Amino acid sequence: MDDRTARFDRLFDEHRRAVYALFFASSHHRQEAEDGVQETFLRVWCRLDALPPEGERAYVLRTARSVAVDAARRARVRPVFCEEVELGVDDTHLGLLDAAIRALPEELRVPLVMTALGGMESGEIGEVLGKPPGTIRYLVHKARARLAEAIG
Amino acid sequence: MNDLLDRWAEDRAMPPARAEAIRRRIVEDAAPELGVEWWRDLFAPLKRSVAPAWRPQTRSV
Secondary structure (H helix, E strand, O other), rough: OHHHHHHHHHHHHHHHHHHHHHHHHHOOOOOHHHHHHHHHHHOOOOOOOHHOOHHHHHHHHHHHHHHHHHHHHHHHHOOOOOOOOOOOOHHHHHHHHHHHHHHOOHHHHHHHHHHOOOOOOHHHHHHHHHHOHHHHHHHHHHHHHHHHHHHO | OOOHHHHHHHHOOOOOOHHHHHHHHHHHOOOHHHHHHHHHHHHHHHHHHHHHHOOOOOOOO
């Protein structure tokens, strides 16, 4: 394996979870999120030689955000190709939680999903969303309180 | 709530096999010198063509 591929593999392993969560947080749709991961890392792969070694994660997340903005723009004019597919949520509590997460307003849902699904810290979520870390912590706290209320 | 949220995240995470398929397709097929736009156009129909293997084909009009 050459150095370029080894570097890409490391970046993919380290950051794909956060990138996937970023897309899933907006769409709540697995295929949309996987498409976002593919497009993001395709851009990273093509521009890898220009990517400075420091700040790699920030670069990958900025790329993901840019892909998400482009996708949202295209979605306004494109037909719907598929419907959301339920993904094996056969547990009653999980199903309730999933419905409650979907029902959250976007302002609460996005930081919550990026935390829970992406394992991201409030600081980096704040960078992606353009909000201070303290605000992100508050929003995640509020989202969790809403969920606890919704599922009893 | 913590445990339930962890289980939800596990259930909703990208399956490792899908992640590996995406990674492999990029490193094996996408020659970087051709640029992102060229590969984006090629990859989108490729992905849809393999879709039935991992999700039901449903369409809403």
